Amino acid sequence: MQNITIVYITIAAFTALLLALFQYLYKSKLKSNLKYLLTALRVISIFGILLLIINPKFESYIYFDEKPTLVLAVDNSESVSYLKQADNAKQMVNALLDNSDLNDRFNIETYSFGKSLSSLDSLNFNERQSNLALALKQFGEVYANQIAPIVVVSDGNQTYGSDYSYVSKSIKQPVYPVILGDSTVYSDLSIKQLNVNRYVYLKNKFPVEVIANYSGTESITTELKIWSGNSVVYRKQLQLNASKTSEIISTALLANSVGVKTYRVELVPLESEKNKINNSKNFGVEVIDQKTNIALVYDRMHPDLGALKKAIESNEQRSVELIKPKDYLTQVNDFQLAILYQPNNTFNLVLKEIQTQKINTFIISGETTNWNILNESQDYFKQKITNQTENYQPSLNRNYGTFIVENLDFNSFPPLKSEFGTLQISVPFETLLYKSVNGITTEDALLATFEADGTKHAILNGEDIWKWRAQSFLNTNSFNNFDEFINKLVQYLSSNKKRKRINIDYKSFYNGIDDVIISAQYFNKNFEFDNSASLSIILKNKNDESIREVPLLLNNGNYTVDLSGINSGLYDFTIKHNSESVATSGSFQILEYNVEQQFLNADITKLKALAYNSDGEAYFTNQSQLLIEHLLKDKRYATIQKSTKNIVPLIDWKYLLGIIVLSLFAEWFIRKYNGLI
Secondary structure (H helix, E strand, O other): HHHHHHHHHHHHHHHHHHHHHHOOOOOOOOOOHHHEEEHHHHHHHHHHHHHHHHHHHEEEEEEEEHHHHHEEEOOOOOHHHOOOOOHHHHHHHHHHHOOOHHHOOOOEEEEEOOOOOEEEOOOOOOOOOOOOOHHHHHHHHOOOOOOOEEEEOOOOOOOOOHHHHHHHHHHOOOOEEEEOOOOOOOOOOOOOEEEOOOOOEEOEEEEEEEEEEEOOOOOEEEEEEEEEEOEEEEEEEEOOOOOEEEEEEEEEEOOOOOOEEEEEEEEOOOOOOOOOHHHEEEEEEEEEOOOOEEEEEOOOOOOHHHHHHHHOOOOOEEEEEHHHHHHHHOOOOOOOEEEEEOOOHHHHHHHHHHHHHHOOEEEEEEEOOHHHHHHHHHOEEEEEOOOOOEEEEEEEEOOOOOOOOOOOOOHHHEEEEEEEEOEEEOOEEEEEEEEOOOEEEEEEEEEEEEOOEEEEEEEEEEEHHHHHHHHHHHHHHOHHHHHHHHHHHHHHHHHHOOOOEEEEOOEEEEOHHHHEEEEEEEEEEOOOEEEOOEEEEEEEEOOOOOOOEEEEEEOOOOEEEEEOOOEEEEEEEEEEEOOOOEEEEEEEEEEOOOOHHHHOOOOOOHHHHHHHOOOOEEEHHHHHHHHHHHHHHHHHHHHHEEEEEEEEEEEOHHHHHHHHHHHHHHHHHHHHOOOOO
16 A cells, blocks of 8 residues: 555544544534444544545455476377387376376376377377377467476377477477387388379379388398289389488389279388388379360469469369460460450450350459450450559458358458459359458459359459468468369369259368368259258268268358268268258279378487477386476476465445445434434
């Protein structure tokens, strides 16, 4: 309490006393001792009211002890059970959790991790991938301002994400790896990496690159074979030893029929080899008979051109040719789609030819677009010409139903420069992206698609789309999401298939470690997206003829089903409406591959590097007591005494109001009872 407040309280006390004495003692006709009681009551009432006006504040301190946190993270991936370390992992966890001294010293928080991090409920070691780097990164964010050493119980075999031994440098907490496995080195052959394109073209040869690894001390001879069904299509003798531990094998195979073709790469195992699963690996290619050729017609150089070409050609089924308007007229029949970038006066004949031959188009406008020519060349849309530009950010229309669109976090994308004014489309159309200004979404289309006269068209009313591709990379460390978005738009525009009431999005084949997610959209009879439909997928395994039915769930505007974890093989599926006779079908193949079964030993080197880089220490599972003693004796993990300061104003003290009311009532009652009122 401040000194000035004490002065005010003293003045208030004297004031209350003087007023009460003046009323009941100075020239008072009241002779009995009752006047002293009334004076005291009046002093209490006036002093209480003055205290409420002054409202002094009182400070109080609450002291408490804060124990450091001990983070316990357990590897729940299949490699732990495959290396026969599941029991050791559980015993280590129980040893830490059941130690009373450790519980007295730390607040123990438990997690399990595979591809993602989750709270530890139970350990079943069935995660198909492991990402220790992601778990460490999240621990670094959550416990950045705490004392929280991290105990990681793992074999160190990471199958997904960045190198965790370097991630440890960015977190402030010491990490104590508990190694699930031993340091024994076995002779082992393995296929370290396999590089092959996903799509190939009929009658063309496609490259295959295999990296074969050997761990051991003896010189060995083995053979690498590539199988197609029951036939060997390639073989090569390999000689490896302690100094030559790997070899890169490159070859080219012929694609002689259309469809999904599967192959198996195999290293003939050694007689003494312990793990033979990592000696073989399946891969697949999709053979297509033609490539979609796309003309990117331009008259002005711009970074958008390179971004569009890169995005579209990320799909090997498509090729993009940058071409001037006059050259396009002589090659118009060579392309299945024309992308017109900022049409101007030089596009006059191109626009007429497109109108005559009914060619699908994707028009991208911008600062140098000649809207007079565009407006006059067709009757589908008209742009109000203001000769002024404005920057517009994209806002995704979640009810867009022409094709399935994943959310690219469009809100984080930079604005595009566009003509100021309304774009009026006179034919039925769907808006994919709305224009947004200062966070307010307008009804004007930034990107829209429509169909007219048997042709398909899209218009993007803005330039600088290259910035979107760059921002997508900053958001996800990959161009894939943006490239897939552009390719879905291009796929729609370059196809003349009729629209269906159920659209589906899936891949023709999945590797064994891929997430198998199938998405669908359902439309009513007016082709309006229906978010209340009941859809299910009937999945048939062609290998064993087993059938299962799974419902689809609405997620971010799409109906999706996650089939990850199903067995490898060929599958036919049908997605149907449960109360209407509307359905669509497809098929896919899952290649057999379990990445968690490719390891023979724990990765002791990386786990020790993780401990060293974070000022921790590595232990084996039979050293649980040493780990506990180290954690208990380390002075970095001391209990900290903290205090909480509470400032309570007197006006919040309800009893004071009760005292004032009680004293006023008592004074009134006494005076009334004695006839003084």
